Amino acid sequence: MKTLRLILGDQLNHEHSWFDKKSNDVLYVMAEMRQETDYVKHHIQKVVAFFLSMRNFASHLTDNGHQVRYYKISDKDNLNELTALLSNLISKEKITHFEYQLPDEYRLDVQLKDFCKTLNIESKSFDSEHFYTSRTELAEFFEGKKSLLMESFYREMRKNHNILTVGDLPLGGKWNFDHQNRNKYKEEVPIPFPLQFGTDVSDIVKEIEEQKIKTIGTINSKNFEWPTSRKQSLEVLDYFCEHLLEHFGTYQDALYSGHKYLFHSRISFALNSKMISPKEVIDAVIANFHKNEDAIELSQVEGFVRQILGWREYVRGIYWKEMPEYKTKNGLENTGKLPDYFWTGKTKMKCLQHALSQSLDTAYAHHIQRLMVIGNFTLLTQTHPDEVDEWYLGVYIDAIEWVELPNTRGMSQYADGGIIATKPYVSSGSYINKMSNYCSGCHYNVKEKLTDNACPFNSLYWHFLDEKKEYFANNHRMAMMMSLLKKMKPAELAATKEKAISLMENIENL
Ligand code: FAD
Ligand code: SF4
Numbered sequence: 313m314k315t316l317r318l319i320l321g322d323q324l325n326h327e328h329s330w331f332d333k334k335s336n337d338v339l340y341v342m343a344e345m346r347q348e349t350d351y352v353k354h355h356i357q358k359v360v361a362f363f364l365s366m367r368n369f370a371s372h373l374t375d376n377g378h379q380v381r382y383y384k385i386s387d388k389d390n391l392n393e394l395t396a397l398l399s400n401l402i403s404k405e406k407i408t409h410f411e412y413q414l415p416d417e418y419r420l421d422v423q424l425k426d427f428c429k430t431l432n433i434e435s436k437s438f439d440s441e442h443f444y445t446s447r448t449e450l451a452e453f454f455e456g457k458k459s460l461l462m463e464s465f466y467r468e469m470r471k472n473h474n475i476l477t478v479g480d481l482p483l484g485g486k487w488n489f490d491h492q493n494r495n496k497y498k499e500e501v502p503i504p505f506p507l508q509f510g511t512d513v514s515d516i517v518k519e520i521e522e523q524k525i526k527t528i529g530t531i532n533s534k535n536f537e538w539p540t541s542r543k544q545s546l547e548v549l550d551y552f553c554e555h556l557l558e559h560f561g562t563y564q565d566a567l568y569s570g571h572k573y574l575f576h577s578r579i580s581f582a583l584n585s586k587m588i589s590p591k592e593v594i595d596a597v598i599a600n601f602h603k604n605e606d607a608i609e610l611s612q613v614e615g616f617v618r619q620i621l622g623w624r625e626y627v628r629g630i631y632w633k634e635m636p637e638y639k640t641k642n643g644l645e646n647t648g649k650l651p652d653y654f655w656t657g658k659t660k661m662k663c664l665q666h667a668l669s670q671s672l673d674t675a676y677a678h679h680i681q682r683l684m685v686i687g688n689f690t691l692l693t694q695t696h697p698d699e700v701d702e703w704y705l706g707v708y709i710d711a712i713e714w715v716e717l718p719n720t721r722g723m724s725q726y727a728d729g730g731i732i733a734t735k736p737y738v739s740s741g742s743y744i745n746k747m748s749n750y751c752s753g754c755h756y757n758v759k760e761k762l763t764d765n766a767c768p769f770n771s772l773y774w775h776f777l778d779e780k781k782e783y784f785a786n787n788h789r790m791a792m793m794m795s796l797l798k799k800m801k802p803a804e805l806a807a808t809k810e811k812a813i814s815l816m817e818n819i820e821n822l
Pocket of ligand 1: 623624625678682683710719720
């Protein structure tokens with residue numbers, strides 16, 4: 313009997329029970345494939361990070377005595393398509409059993425299920441042993457309930473896993489310290505220098521270029537900063553606990569032009585590639601909190617735990633509950649296109665210029681840049697969610713469809729009709745001004761709505777509300793904004809709309 317076990321690029325889980333035993337009858341296969349590099353145009357740093365992490369993982373397995381067949385993107389015998397590659401190996405190696413870990417992406421799930429149906433050998437799927445929840449746990453939890461509130465799922469998760477709880481009650485008397493997580497960054501609080509690994513990735517970049525893989529963004533190939541091994545992933549976690557956790561919650565929503573990462577962990581790639589598990593991350597953060605309770609407040613820790621135990625597991629559950637229809641939802645019937653500066657960062661809007669340039673330079677933007685700057689702009693300009701999804705899925709180092717899609721199409725673009733967000737995340741320039749230092753250095757004036765140099769977000773905001781008012785007529789969370797819209801004098805509304813329409817017509821020049 314000879315078993316072939318597939319390990320996908322985002323299944324780099326050192327702790328998986330597959331690896332508890334060594335066997336000469338088990339062959340592991342890993343492959344860098346055009347199928348994966350080409351389904352969307354990815355950021356160069358994302359392709360590098362995946363390839364390098366996969367290579368490091370394969371070496372780790374080999375060093376530990378496992379049999380591994382690894383196909384590099386440049387290998388002549390790499391068939392570059394998953395099922396062709398597997399079929400070839402099964403016949404060449406006289407494989408009698410095929411095994412795989414359940415993929416997190418719907419397209420790969422379908423591909424592998426279909427593939428197994430064609431096989432005349434036995435096949436079996438395994439859990440990836442990474443998440444707290446199974447694919448269907450969220451759907452089961454919300455069965456029969458009207459709304460799919462993240463907060464109720466999160467509380468259940470806290471209780472089920474005894475995380476920051478005392479019996480069935482929350483530690484500190486409150487489940488959620490969100491209102492303490494909404495501060496503007498104060499410059500007197502020093503931000504530690506970001507942990508960087510400085511890896512030389514020139515060879516792999518050359519390989520990618522030679523294969524003519526189309527990518528977006530830039531890379532400093534002599535100084536690659538993302539973690540690409542389990543050891544480095546653990547270092548990211550340690551660094552976060554030691555230097556950043558203390559202020560994480562307080563400045564979680566802050567926007568600041570002077571620093572790219574503020575107090576964010578930048579652990580999403582290590583997590584999404586499974587080099588580190590959510591349980592390890594949460595356990596380390598909580599242990600650190602208990603060791604340093606004088607210095608670290610509960611609100612900082614709860615704010616972080618909520619992102620991983622709450623949001624991350626929640627969006628995954630929504631993905632598996634709602635796919636494949638979710639991917640085509642366009643509840644607000646938006647049709648716009650993204651302007652070219654999404655690929656160059658060249659816009660006069662300081663907030664967007666900063667968030668876009670940073671995304672293109674580092675393959676990273678933090679949550680509020682993604683939600684309240686970039687996503688806010690694409691929603692206010694009524695961009696088609698397919699365009700928005702494609703950009704987000706390509707540009708970010710951590711973008712894998714199961715987590716990108718619900719965040720972008722759902723939370724950010726409200727294209728799912730309110731499954732995830734109870735109201736659209738849109739704002740005028742005043743929110744950005746409140747949370748950032750962008751506006752003082754901007755070409756546009758955040759206090760103006762109609763003048764030539766008025767902040768575009770201001771007229772776009774009211775125009776959006778007016779355009780979409782029937783969609784929000786019964787949304788009580790929008791009632792206040794809708795009543796303000798109603799109270800606007802007709803002449804003022806007409807001028808505001810005229811301004812917004814002209815901005816949208818000239819979107820490339822903003
Ligand atoms: P931190 O701010 O330090 O947070 C810690 C961890 O919490 C993150 O690493 C992540 O694993 C988890 N987390 C936080 N918020 C979310 C969330 N909303 N959903 C899921 N996990 C969350 N995250 C991705 O991993 N991949 C994506 O493709 C992605 N696309 C996004 C698109 C939009 C429009 C928005 C608004 C958010 C998106 N997020 C995505 C969530 C979040 O922005 C990133 O997880 C976070 O910015 C990663 O940086 P960090 O590790 O420094 O996070
Ligand atoms: Fe952004 Fe408007 Fe502020 Fe400029 S003025 S940074 S466009 S919110």
